[in-house]
Each structure stands twice: as C-alpha cells, then as structure tokens.
Amino acid sequence: MSDQKYPKPLPTPSPEAQRFWEGTKKHELWIPYCRSCEKSYWYPRDFCPQCGGRDVEWRRSGGKGRVHTFAIHYRAFHPGWTDEVPYVTALIDLDDGVRIFSNLVEVEADPKAIRCEMPVEVVFEDVTDEITLAKFRPASA
Numbered sequence: 001m002s003d004q005k006y007p008k009p010l011p012t013p014s015p016e017a018q019r020f021w022e023g024t025k026k027h028e029l030w031i032p033y034c035r036s037c038e039k040s041y042w043y044p045r046d047f048c049p050q051c052g053g054r055d056v057e058w059r060r061s062g063g064k065g066r067v068h069t070f071a072i073h074y075r076a077f078h079p080g081w082t083d084e085v086p087y088v089t090a091l092i093d094l095d096d097g098v099r100i101f102s103n104l105v106e107v108e109a110d111p112k113a114i115r116c117e118m119p120v121e122v123v124f125e126d127v128t129d130e131i132t133l134a135k136f137r138p139a140s141a
C-alpha cells in the first residue's frame with residue numbers, strides 16, 4: 001500500500017479538512033457542525049456557510065444516508081480508472097443533513113440496480129498509508 005502503487009490521483013487534504021481525513025483514516029466519518037445554526041454543513045471550512053459564524057465543531061456522522069442522484073461512468077477520464085469502468089459516482093444525502101459527493105461501491109454499475117433515495121452507508125478504502133477514502137454502499141433501510 002504505497003503511494004507509487006495507487007494509480008489514481010489522490011486528494012490533497014486542505015488544512016480545513018484535516019479533521020475529516022484524520023477521521024477516515026480511523027474509519028470514522030466526521031462532518032463540520034455549526035453550534036449557532038445547530039446544523040451540519042459541507043464542505044469543511046472554519047466558518048459556517050449558513051450564518052458566517054465561527055462557532056463550529058466536528059461531529060461524528062453515523063455514516064448513513066440516501067442516494068440523491070448518481071452517474072454511471074463508462075469511460076475512464078484518467079488511466080487509473082481504466083480497469084474499473086463502469087463505475088458509479090453519487091451525491092449522497094447524509095442523515096446529518098449534508099449532501100456529499102462520493103463513489104457508490106459494492107453495487108452493479110447498472111441503472112436498474114441503483115435508484116435515487118436508495119439507503120446507503122459509508123465504507124472506507126485505505127488507498128495509501130496517508131489517505132483513506134470514504135465511499136458508500138447499499139444499506140438495508
């Protein structure tokens with residue numbers, strides 16, 4: 001599991017998102033939360049995009065949500081994905097109230113196998129020693 005072996009582009013965690021990546025490394029999903037609005041928000045910033053306030057913290061997510069929409073990719077846009085097409089990306093509405101973009105895995109890349117509102121749960125993929133990705137798979141309702 002070295003960086004050299006992972007053939008795809010890797011995310012470069014921003015300082016604001018450091019807590020998120022520390023979490024995924026431990027196979028935990030953490031989402032920023034505004035104490036003034038009493039709402040989670042996405043993506044990570046050190047202020048709340050709803051009220052502009054800085055009374056924010058990180059809260060651990062249960063990792064459950066539903067598919068808002070999805071796309072099946074039949075062509076690799078980068079050589080790293082050549083062996084994986086078709087694959088699925090999706091916007092996931094987490095139960096925490098935020099919408100995040102990720103991959104849908106452990107499901108057939110077939111429009112008949114996937115539907116909007118389908119319940120999903122987070123799974124973690126350790127891709128290098130430094131980076132663990134949060135992806136989603138179908139869950140029981």
Ligand SMILES: [Zn+2]
Binds near residue numbers: 038051
């Ligand atoms: Zn707020």
